[in-house]
Amino acid sequence: MRSRLLSWAAVLTGTLTVVGGGAISAPHAWTDPVVEAAAADFYIPPAPLPGGAPGNILRAEPTQVALSAPGQPGVVPARATRLMYLSSNAQDASTAVVGTYLDPLVPWTGPGERPLIAYAGGTKGQGDQCAPSKLLSQVVQFDPPGDVIFEYDLVAIFTLLARGMAVMVTDYHGLGTPAMHDYLNRKAQAHAVLDSARAALQLPGSGLGPNAPVILYGYSQGGMASSGAAELHPSYAPDLNVRGAYVGGPVVDDQYFIGYNDGRADIAPTYAWILNGMVANYPNIGPVLDAELNDTGKAILNEAASKCAVPLGLAQQHQFTTQWTASGLPLTAVIDQSPALKAVFDEQRVGGLTPDMPVLISSAPNDEGAPFAPIHAVAAGWCSRGVPVQLDANAFIPSMSGLVGTHVMAFFPGLAASQQWVTDRLAGVPAPTNCGALP
Numbered sequence: 001m002r003s004r005l006l007s008w009a010a011v012l013t014g015t016l017t018v019v020g021g022g023a024i025s026a027p028h029a030w031t032d033p034v035v036e037a038a039a040a041d042f043y044i045p046p047a048p049l050p051g052g053a054p055g056n057i058l059r060a061e062p063t064q065v066a067l068s069a070p071g072q073p074g075v076v077p078a079r080a081t082r083l084m085y086l087s088s089n090a091q092d093a094s095t096a097v098v099g100t101y102l103d104p105l106v107p108w109t110g111p112g113e114r115p116l117i118a119y120a121g122g123t124k125g126q127g128d129q130c131a132p133s134k135l136l137s138q139v140v141q142f143d144p145p146g147d148v149i150f151e152y153d154l155v156a157i158f159t160l161l162a163r164g165m166a167v168m169v170t171d172y173h174g175l176g177t178p179a180m181h182d183y184l185n186r187k188a189q190a191h192a193v194l195d196s197a198r199a200a201l202q203l204p205g206s207g208l209g210p211n212a213p214v215i216l217y218g219y220s221q222g223g224m225a226s227s228g229a230a231e232l233h234p235s236y237a238p239d240l241n242v243r244g245a246y247v248g249g250p251v252v253d254d255q256y257f258i259g260y261n262d263g264r265a266d267i268a269p270t271y272a273w274i275l276n277g278m279v280a281n282y283p284n285i286g287p288v289l290d291a292e293l294n295d296t297g298k299a300i301l302n303e304a305a306s307k308c309a310v311p312l313g314l315a316q317q318h319q320f321t322t323q324w325t326a327s328g329l330p331l332t333a334v335i336d337q338s339p340a341l342k343a344v345f346d347e348q349r350v351g352g353l354t355p356d357m358p359v360l361i362s363s364a365p366n367d368e369g370a371p372f373a374p375i376h377a378v379a380a381g382w383c384s385r386g387v388p389v390q391l392d393a394n395a396f397i398p399s400m401s402g403l404v405g406t407h408v409m410a411f412f413p414g415l416a417a418s419q420q421w422v423t424d425r426l427a428g429v430p431a432p433t434n435c436g437a438l439p
Helices: 002-012 033-042 154-162 186-202 221-236 254-261 268-281 283-292 295-304 331-337 339-347 372-384 411-426
Strands: 057-063 078-088 094-104 116-120 140-143 147-150 166-170 214-219 242-248 359-363 389-393
Touching: 078 186, 094 154, 094 186, 116 154, 116 186, 116 221, 154 166, 154 214, 154 411, 166 186, 186 214, 186 221, 214 221, 214 411, 221 242, 221 359, 242 411, 254 268, 254 331, 254 339, 268 283, 268 295, 268 339, 283 339, 331 339, 359 372, 359 411, 372 389, 389 411
Parallel strands: 116 166, 116 214, 214 242, 242 359, 359 389
Antiparallel strands: 057 078, 078 094, 094 166, 140 147
């Protein structure tokens, strides 16, 4: 069992820990340039965007997805469709997002009609080559002289498909498409997840009914996206028949996340991705941030915008945010001193709204990446407003850091528990809750 966990961990090490990657340059020898050009064109939204409701499909095409996974026998067959759909950005303006719909060929053996998992992926980066719809067809991308990024979400996707559940994987806003990916933006990610479900339900031949049961599902960055989607479901997408939300290892407070991890080289690029997305979504803070960052900080943000994950990039070489700022203050102090920056960071905090479905939260108290304290606070707040929350605190996982840290290892018990929890929600079993005594 331990060897299997470690083999999966080798794939998962990018969940929040940045492990490798880089811009995909000219086509490699094994790439058909014609096919690559056609694929690139798919990601360019029509201009202007057509009117229509969020979730409306702009274009769709069959695609191939590599579904074999380490330590698992065989391959789960599924029909894969890449599609571009309308969504809403952080300012509620219409935008285009790409995603991949996976229709399993194995039967759904649970009660009722086949369910849809609205899958929110973990951290991939900010470069367009990091888009899950591109990585799903390869599992691993190499960019000489040795950068590499894994599509580690296949671990969870594989197990969901094996149960006969349909899976819709969003790329999020700005991954693959020309816009800047707004990493860890509460609203934009939530919109992309909810609208991906709407798009899948509209896809001709999907095998799903218009009112098919939907489960929100994500870990790490995806945990934030699924928690945001759970909170926004009542107001943004009440038409979706959402039965539950799995929120694994989420980042629920961007500023707290930066302060908690400040000084960790492996996490440092994520701060740049957050800031790049903030400036793209809230242009008023651009001049403010420009004045607060020194030349090193500006160079880090510029480099990070095109990267998936960089083994030895500028951010890792300057892992303390005091090295990024003109004042020499840590980034969290700079945010606190700027009303404009503070306002947009506060906007990203999960917990201010109330989900209208059961929620399973999985997190380790000693998670070295996604801090537990604000997650516990979100759970307590939801509980106080009547949400049936089950908080699984995986305290048995030892404190680890580095390539395979606590955050990565906590994925595994969360994956196992979430599969049964999801099945029970679809079967109408009353949702468990430990709101009376949160761990």
